[in-house]
Amino acid sequence: MKGLVTKAVGGFFFVADEQQNIIRTRIRGKVKRKVYPGDFVKVNDAMIEKLYPRTNLLFRPAVANVDQVLVIHSIQNPPFARKMLDKFLIMVEAIGVKPVIIINKIDLKVPDIELEKEMKDYKEEGYQVYLISVKEKMGLNELYLTLEEKLSVLAGPSGVGKSSLIKALVPEARVKIGEVSQKLKRGVHTTRHVELLPINKGGWIADTPGFSALDLRGILSENLRFYFPGLARYEGQCKFRGCTHTHEPGCQVKKAVKEGMISEKRYNSYLNIYRDLEEREC
Ligand SMILES: Nc1nc2c(ncn2[C@@H]2O[C@H](COP(=O)(O)OP(=O)(O)OP(=O)(O)O)[C@@H](O)[C@H]2O)c(=O)[nH]1
Numbered sequence: 001m002k003g004l005v006t007k008a009v010g011g012f013f014f015v016a017d018e019q020q021n022i023i024r025t026r027i028r029g030k031v032k033r034k035v036y037p038g039d040f041v042k043v044n045d046a047m048i049e050k051l052y053p054r055t056n057l058l059f060r061p062a063v064a065n066v067d068q069v070l071v072i073h074s075i076q077n078p079p080f081a082r083k084m085l086d087k088f089l090i091m092v093e094a095i096g097v098k099p100v101i102i103i104n105k106i107d108l109k110v111p112d113i114e115l116e117k118e119m120k121d122y123k124e125e126g127y128q129v130y131l132i133s134v135k136e137k138m139g140l141n142e143l144y145l146t147l148e149e150k151l152s153v154l155a156g157p158s159g160v161g162k163s164s165l166i167k168a169l170v171p172e173a174r175v176k177i178g179e180v181s182q183k184l185k186r187g188v189h190t191t192r193h194v195e196l197l198p199i200n201k202g203g204w205i206a207d208t209p210g211f212s213a214l215d216l217r218g219i220l221s222e223n224l225r226f227y228f229p230g231l232a233r234y235e236g237q238c239k240f241r242g243c244t245h246t247h248e249p250g251c252q253v254k255k256a257v258k259e260g261m262i263s264e265k266r267y268n269s270y271l272n273i274y275r276d277l278e279e280r281e282c
């Protein structure tokens, strides 16, 4: 059978079939490459015989074949911060995985934030945006649908509700199993093993969130424009090849900002982060 590795621990690999039934396997010595959660493998007699090629491999958490990263922020506690959200989006874009924006805690009333308006820019740029409250179970059904048939990883700053969301999404019994095995593991190992948890109709979510700390190391200012979909659309249309859309004459991006085709806030965010990166590169 072809299966999905959900967890690798102590020389064992837990592999799920299409119905999300999980069996414990070992691996044949002839499979030389390291196998990660998210990998597709061929299993015979509870032995992994083959590793299928992967589309990507994330680090921290180490998960293969990630379909989307759910970038979660909260409206309050911690307060919503656009620059922070933009940086998370850049990180996900840079690894070539699709980001999905989630704003949590919409049950908290914040008079000076018009969330719908704030999110309009992102939607126009092509991002899926979900406004939810894990606490009040608002918006979760809609979110559920985007998780079908996909492997998702959560990312976002501390305290925004990542663990709460995972618990809300994964059926009760499965979470309990996860918690028990977590306790058992702690006694034996100190390392944290990523586990993929089944959600719905072939959907999986990693129980360990990705990069909660933010740094854009490895991202060059000259490449930043590719990680803003609204700007990337104009690639090759400016007067100068490799135009960074910052100071060059004949820039179609700047023109589009003036004409209201590109969100001014998003463009300013680009300039702001561009300068941060440039400063670091000096
Ligand atoms: N008001 C409100 N509080 C929430 C909601 N979701 C989560 N919280 C609370 O926010 C706090 C942080 O939630 P966690 O799920 O631990 O957040 P996290 O992102 O996993 O945090 P880290 O583990 O630090 O990365 C907890 O006190 C939750 O009860 C929500 O929808 N509304």
Ligand SMILES: [Zn+2]
Residues within 6 Å of the ligand: 238, 239, 243, 244, 245, 246, 248, 250, 251, 252, 253, 254
């Ligand atoms: Zn330009």
